[in-house]
Amino acid sequence: MHHFIQLTDLIEELKACHIHIGDLEHVDAVLQNIISDGPDKLQVVADFDRTLSKYTHRGQICATCHNVLEEGGVLPDFYKEKALKLRDKYFSIETDPEMTIEEKTPYMIEWWTEAHDLLNMCHITKEAVQKMVANSTAKLRDGCKWLFDECHRASIPLLIFSAGVGDVIEEIIHQQSTLYDNMHIVSNYMNFDKEGKMVGFKNDIIHVFNKNENAIHKSDYFENLKDRVNIILIGDSLGDLQMADGAEHMKNKLKIGFLNTKVDETLELYKKKFDIVIVQDESLDLLNAVIRKVI
Ligand code: TMP
Numbered sequence: 001m002h003h004f005i006q007l008t009d010l011i012e013e014l015k016a017c018h019i020h021i022g023d024l025e026h027v028d029a030v031l032q033n034i035i036s037d038g039p040d041k042l043q044v045v046a047d048f049d050r051t052l053s054k055y056t057h058r059g060q061i062c063a064t065c066h067n068v069l070e071e072g073g074v075l076p077d078f079y080k081e082k083a084l085k086l087r088d089k090y091f092s093i094e095t096d097p098e099m100t101i102e103e104k105t106p107y108m109i110e111w112w113t114e115a116h117d118l119l120n121m122c123h124i125t126k127e128a129v130q131k132m133v134a135n136s137t138a139k140l141r142d143g144c145k146w147l148f149d150e151c152h153r154a155s156i157p158l159l160i161f162s163a164g165v166g167d168v169i170e171e172i173i174h175q176q177s178t179l180y181d182n183m184h185i186v187s188n189y190m191n192f193d194k195e196g197k198m199v200g201f202k203n204d205i206i207h208v209f210n211k212n213e214n215a216i217h218k219s220d221y222f223e224n225l226k227d228r229v230n231i232i233l234i235g236d237s238l239g240d241l242q243m244a245d246g247a248e249h250m251k252n253k254l255k256i257g258f259l260n261t262k263v264d265e266t267l268e269l270y271k272k273k274f275d276i277v278i279v280q281d282e283s284l285d286l287l288n289a290v291i292r293k294v295i
Contacts (some may be wrong), residue, residue, distance in 0.1 A: 007031065013289040018279040022271035030275065033252045034230045035293045039154040042294055043228040045244045047235035048162035048169050048187070054139045054282050055236075055260035063138040065164035065172070066115075072132025075122045082118050086111060094208060101209050101239075108207040112163075116188070116201050124190070124198040126167070133171040143284035145177040147291065152180035154295040157225055161216065161243045162187040163206045186216045208239040217246030234287060236260060238273055256287060 007014055007021075007028045014021070021027050034042060046052050049064040056062060063071060066087075070080045090111040093104055151158050162169055166187035173179045189202045206214050216222075222244075229251040233244050236258040244253065257274030258281065259266060270277045278286055 010035070011286075011289045011293060013286045014276075016286075018281060019286060020267060020271050020277040020279065021275065022277075023275070027254070027275050030252045030254050031290065034232070034254060034290070037230055037252075039156050039295045041228055042230045042232065043157045043159070043225050043247075044151060044291075045159045045161060045231060045233045045247075047237070047240045047243065048160050048185075049164050050236045050260055051234055051240070051258055052140060052144055052160065052284075053172065054141050055258070056280075056282060057137070057139050058282075060137070063136045065138065065162070065168035068132050068136040068138050068168050068172075069119065069124075069165070071137075072128070072135055074128045074132050075124065079118060079122050083115060086114055086118070105207075105209050108209055109205065112188070112205040112207045116205070119190075120198065120200055122198070125196050126192060127196070129167050129171050130175075133168060133175055138168075138172050140172065140176045141284045142282055143288045147284050147288055148173075148177050148180060148183065150288075150291055150295060152178075152182050155182055156291075156295075157228065158183045159216070159221065159243075160185045160187070161206075161211055161214075161240075163208050163211070163239075164188070165190070184221065186214060208237060211239055212242030212245040222247040222249075230254075232256065232287065232290065234258075235274075238269075241273060254290070 007024060010031060054062045066083070069075060070083050090107055093099065093107045160169065160183065164187055166185050166189040169185055169187055170179060186206065188206055190198045191200050191202050193199045203215060226249040229249055231244050231247055231250050231253045233253060234256045235241065235243065241255060255274045256276045256278065257270050259270050259277050259279045263279055267277065276286065
């Protein structure tokens with residue numbers, strides 16, 4: 001109880017009843033360190049879909065970056081039909097509580113490979129991506145613009161790590177906020193030919209369970225930020241917990257998880273895996289409250 005009083009004194013937002021903390025003492029210590037070390041020691045690593053973007057907006061489910069392509073009204077009908085069939089087949093595997101990540105991984109590679117091949121048949125253009133995003137229900141969370149502006153102002157690096165489609169993510173950010181130079185997106189990016197038509201994807205597939213082994217961890221991204229020993233990681237799925245595995249010099253890591261659905265079945269597990277669990281919230285208020293204390 002003593003620690004809870006300390007914590008909530010620190011950040012008023014932690015008092016809200018949809019915020020769950022498994023180990024108060026640990027969160028208390030990590031938060032105090034992150035706040036007292038200040039902005040020069042901090043970096044943020046975030047998932048995109050349903051983490052920086054909303055799961056619901058005033059109760060209505062919002063589009064993920066894959067949904068943007070399916071519902072954009074631009075791609076041929078067969079695209080949506082086949083993309084939904086793929087999701088029907090593979091989503092239950094992704095979320096099957098009986099299977100291990102090792103067992104699921106080959107299916108995820110199959111899903112992403114088939115989905116990318118399907119998209120490849122549509123000869124999508126950059127203009128089409130802009131139009132589909134503008135038509136879509138994809139929305140950055142309330143407070144996301146504040147987060148981007150303030151991280152930029154305080155030069156806090158923000159890595160967005162997504163198994164979605166990078167071109168769609170960039171476009172959502174362009175249309176609803178600002179993509180600053182302290183922000184770096186690692187995702188599946190499309191290749192365009194001279195005529196501006198999509199001709200496949202760049203680099204290796206990023207799927208939900210390889211966020212630990214992707215190129216970013218082998219690149220010098222985390223090495224260049226090795227003096228930033230404090231990390232706030234924010235995600236909505238268990239695969240997101242691996243997003244900062246490449247950061248070897250880290251001292252304090254605060255893992256914040258959004259629990260958007262299946263709350264009753266999943267809350268206890270999320271409380272074990274994430275330091276702070278935020279249940280059914282359309283904002284980034286808690287993260288922003290922490291950032292406000294840091295800067
Ligand atoms: P992420 O939120 O960790 O980036 O995960 C991406 C989600 O996208 C994951 O739940 C599977 C889903 N997905 C689709 O909805 N359609 C697709 O075509 C593919 C490849 C993935």
